[in-house]
Amino acid sequence: MFTATPLNRRSYRNQSLAKAVFFLMTVVLVIPVLLIVGTLVVKGAPAISWEFLFTAPTDNMTAGGIFPALVGTIWLVVVALLASVPVGVAAALYLSEYAPDNLLTRTINLAIINLAGVPSIVHALFGFGAFVLFFRMGQSILAASLTLAVMTLPVVIVATRESLQAVPQAFREACWNMGATRWQTIRKVVLPNSISGILTGVILEVSRTAGETAPIMFTGATAFVAFLPEGVLDQTMAMSYHLYYIATQATNVPEELTFGVALVLIAIVLMMNAVSIGFRVYLRGLKKW
Amino acid sequence: MDNTAGTRNGDFAIETRGLNLWYGDFQALFDVDLGVKRGMITSMIGPSGCGKTTLLRTCNRIIERLGYVRTTGNVYVLGHDIFGDDVELVQVRKQIGMVFQRPNPLPISIRDNVLFGFKLHEARLRKVSAAEEDEVLESSLRQVLLWDTVKDRLDKPATGLSLEEQQKLCIARLLPVKPQVLLMDEPCSALDPAGTEAVEELIWKLRGEYTILIVTHNMAQARRASEECVFMLLGKIIEHGRTEELFLSPEHSETADYIEGRFG
Numbered sequence: 209m210f211t212a213t214p215l216n217r218r219s220y221r222n223q224s225l226a227k228a229v230f231f232l233m234t235v236v237l238v239i240p241v242l243l244i245v246g247t248l249v250v251k252g253a254p255a256i257s258w259e260f261l262f263t264a265p266t267d268n269m270t271a272g273g274i275f276p277a278l279v280g281t282i283w284l285v286v287v288a289l290l291a292s293v294p295v296g297v298a299a300a301l302y303l304s305e306y307a308p309d310n311l312l313t314r315t316i317n318l319a320i321i322n323l324a325g326v327p328s329i330v331h332a333l334f335g336f337g338a339f340v341l342f343f344r345m346g347q348s349i350l351a352a353s354l355t356l357a358v359m360t361l362p363v364v365i366v367a368t369r370e371s372l373q374a375v376p377q378a379f380r381e382a383c384w385n386m387g388a389t390r391w392q393t394i395r396k397v398v399l400p401n402s403i404s405g406i407l408t409g410v411i412l413e414v415s416r417t418a419g420e421t422a423p424i425m426f427t428g429a430t431a432f433v434a435f436l437p438e439g440v441l442d443q444t445m446a447m448s449y450h451l452y453y454i455a456t457q458a459t460n461v462p463e464e465l466t467f468g469v470a471l472v473l474i475a476i477v478l479m480m481n482a483v484s485i486g487f488r489v490y491l492r493g494l495k496k497w
Numbered sequence: 498m499d500n501t502a503g504t505r506n507g508d509f510a511i512e513t514r515g516l517n518l519w520y521g522d523f524q525a526l527f528d529v530d531l532g533v534k535r536g537m538i539t540s541m542i543g544p545s546g547c548g549k550t551t552l553l554r555t556c557n558r559i560i561e562r563l564g565y566v567r568t569t570g571n572v573y574v575l576g577h578d579i580f581g582d583d584v585e586l587v588q589v590r591k592q593i594g595m596v597f598q599r600p601n602p603l604p605i606s607i608r609d610n611v612l613f614g615f616k617l618h619e620a621r622l623r624k625v626s627a628a629e630e631d632e633v634l635e636s637s638l639r640q641v642l643l644w645d646t647v648k649d650r651l652d653k654p655a656t657g658l659s660l661e662e663q664q665k666l667c668i669a670r671l672l673p674v675k676p677q678v679l680l681m682d683e684p685c686s687a688l689d690p691a692g693t694e695a696v697e698e699l700i701w702k703l704r705g706e707y708t709i710l711i712v713t714h715n716m717a718q719a720r721r722a723s724e725e726c727v728f729m730l731l732g733k734i735i736e737h738g739r740t741e742e743l744f745l746s747p748e749h750s751e752t753a754d755y756i757e758g759r760f761g
Contacts, residue, residue, distance in 0.1 A: 308564060378601035385559065386614035386670065387590035396613075397603055
């Protein structure tokens with residue numbers, strides 16, 4: 209009575225097949241990551257040393273370290289964050305907590321999605337035209353960081369808005385009905401309960417900003433400067449651009465040097481992502497609902 | 498608030514005159530004239546969609562949060578027109594507390610929940626000592642019969658309480674700003690029978706001190722825990738009278754049919 213019929217067996221076979229296919233696709237997804245990281249570690253690890261991290265390149269980039277590029281990347285990321293986080297978080301707060309559902313709001317949302325889809329090289333040209341030439345910033349950290357900020361703004365807005373909207377509506381209603389204004393509600397209830405998501409979004413933005421090459425190419429990155437940047441109007445070296453340069457432009461660069469730079473770059477990005485994930489897990493543990 | 502300053506009958510805490518309300522093109526309330534007496538518990542019963550929650554939510558104007566709502570007519574609370582030009586919504590909400598179907602404590606400590614409104618309104622006007630805060634906290638929790646249960650865990654998150662305790666807490670946090678009217682939208686529908694009984698008992702205890710308007714689906718609850726009862730059908734008030742009279746000898750046949758369960 210309870211034995212399998214041929215129909216049961218066929219259903220079961222199909223279900224196993226589906227599971228196997230989906231598993232295979234998941235593996236296909238993971239393989240490139242493992243190969244990339246593996247190759248970088250194997251080929252790049254010999255180049256890594258304290259000296260590599262903390263000295264400048266020498267002999268036409270064929271020897272020495274990456275210190276100015278490392279410092280430059282930090283400058284670029286920090287200045288880009290200073291520009292994009294306040295704007296992005298404020299915009300997300302407006303869109304999530306204040307904006308009425310009308311044509312203007314829908315247009316703005318559409319614009320944000322489109323901004324996220326603009327290729328980075330187009331952002332680079334925009335940054336060159338707007339910041340370098342029109343606002344006369346010249347090729348500088350400021351111009352490059354602002355270009356990066358414009359590019360990553362949609363990421364900040366979308367991540368912030370998502371974490372704001374994850375705060376249950378009942379909390380807002382509770383506040384409003386005790387006579388709290390929208391701003392009091394945001395400050396006392398919405399922000400404290402969404403800050404983990406917002407910070408996660410910001411850290412993800414950092415990792416993306418650190419790895420971008422195209423937007424800084426025309427706007428502030430340079431192949432070689434002998435000194436560290438002293439202010440936002442200096443040009444700077446950057447990890448991503450440095451990698452591009454030694455891999456394609458410079459001659460006689462030893463292979464392990466190139467892979468070493470790539471390894472450091474990807475390590476920075478992965479570390480950022482790990483911090484972001486760890487942070488999210490930690491803060492989710494603190495959540496009380 | 499000065500209760501005699503208004504032009505309306507001082508016996509009513511809430512009074513509506515010719516109130517019509519539309520959701521877009523759909524008319525949800527038709528010429529509603531309702532007088533809710535001060536210090537009494539008035540329950541509103543009626544089948545789903547009859548407009549009782551809409552009417553409740555019009556009394557503190559939270560209905561307006563849906564942008565497509567339009568009203569005509571007047572609503573007087575404590576003698577004052579709440580749709581008047583010089584009305585500040587924050588003041589309306591202070592006088593009229595609202596309790597929801599699902600308890601909605603904020604994800605902060607029990608203490609901060611109770612003191613939330615107090616800090617928002619009182620503590621910004623003057624310096625409030627920690628002792629006074631503790632006093633407000635204790636008296637609010639005592640009023641809702643929750644003090645003995647939670648006095649040892651005031652700094653624990655409110656979301657860890659049982660639903661019944663959460664609902665009591667949601668009532669407690671309205672009290673420090675001294676509202677005169679409490680609106681309750683099916684406050685027991687998320688609770689089990691024991692919790693329902695406990696919250697009903699609390700509501701009954703609060704009568705006299707507060708005017709309470711309560712929407713319920715549960716006729717037994719209306720009968721047990723209210724002094725006056727309003728029966729609504731299709732956006733109109735059919736009957737309004739003392740609860741026992743309305744249940745024992747309803748004047749209208751629709752009321753009789755509904756309370757006898759011939760339609761729901």
